[in-house]
Amino acid sequence: MLDLHCHILPGLDDGAETLGVSLEMAVVAARSGVEYIFATPHCNTHDERKNYRSAELIAAYRSLQSALDENGIPIRILSGAEVLARGRFEAHLEAEAFMTLNASRYLLLEFYFDEDPAYMEHCFRAVENAGMVPVVAHPERYYCLQQSPELANLWVDRGRVLQVNKGSILGELGEGAYLTSALLLRRGLVSVIASDAHHFYHRNPHMGALLEALDRRFPEVDAERLLRTVPMKIAKDQSL
Ligand SMILES: [Fe+2]
Numbered sequence: 001m002l003d004l005h006c007h008i009l010p011g012l013d014d015g016a017e018t019l020g021v022s023l024e025m026a027v028v029a030a031r032s033g034v035e036y037i038f039a040t041p042h043c044n045t046h047d048e049r050k051n052y053r054s055a056e057l058i059a060a061y062r063s064l065q066s067a068l069d070e071n072g073i074p075i076r077i078l079s080g081a082e083v084l085a086r087g088r089f090e091a092h093l094e095a096e097a098f099m100t101l102n103a104s105r106y107l108l109l110e111f112y113f114d115e116d117p118a119y120m121e122h123c124f125r126a127v128e129n130a131g132m133v134p135v136v137a138h139p140e141r142y143y144c145l146q147q148s149p150e151l152a153n154l155w156v157d158r159g160r161v162l163q164v165n166k167g168s169i170l171g172e173l174g175e176g177a178y179l180t181s182a183l184l185l186r187r188g189l190v191s192v193i194a195s196d197a198h199h200f201y202h203r204n205p206h207m208g209a210l211l212e213a214l215d216r217r218f219p220e221v222d223a224e225r226l227l228r229t230v231p232m233k234i235a236k237d238q239s240l
């Protein structure tokens with residue numbers, strides 16, 4: 001499997017605090033059958049979590065890969081970032097300041113949970129005008145989508161890729177996210193499921209419980225497609 005959204009880089013955001021935590025997260029992921037992890041630190045947030053394109057950030061992906069290799073942990077790290085659409089988002093977009101997913105056309109985008117859907121649409125178009133494809137991080141967590149799930153049809157019709165969180169499906173991120181993730185899955189609107197893991201214990205990258213839940217509650221859903229085929233196409237910069 002591939003995990004498209006994971007805060008595994010050490011010390012760069014509210015994910016792994018140390019390299020030890022990063023390695024433990026990788027071990028947990030590998031044990032559940034994950035082979036590739038997109039390292040997606042928060043980017044363009046208010047505080048120090050900048051993580052724009054830089055030599056330091058590129059060195060951070062490489063240095064985690066070296067540590068994994070040295071410890072014999074069978075995980076490949078792919079580059080990325082989870083970009084918050086706010087503030088000077090468009091100026092940064094124009095300056096090509098954001099790391100896309102494995103340097104592909106796909107940009108992982110998040111919003112404030114209470115964001116106005118008109119602003120979201122504006123940001124999607126800005127990304128598309130810059131020649132990229134928006135991958136919407138955890139759409140099931142946004143209040144506008146919880147209240148008006150038909151918005152998801154519009155986004156998918158316009159070519160945006162919906163990435164649902166494992167924790168939402170498992171009921172760990174509140175009732176709204178739980179119900180909305182189920183509805184999106186049943187309507188066939190989800191393209192990718194990822195861990196959005198921040199640690200090896202709470203919000204972890206182990207996919208076991210997710211696979212069981214998909215099997216039990218969503219037998220009609222093609223888990224292989226959401227956890228392997230689509231994220232692999234994204235990694236290879238292929239169209240979906
Ligand atoms: Fe995240």
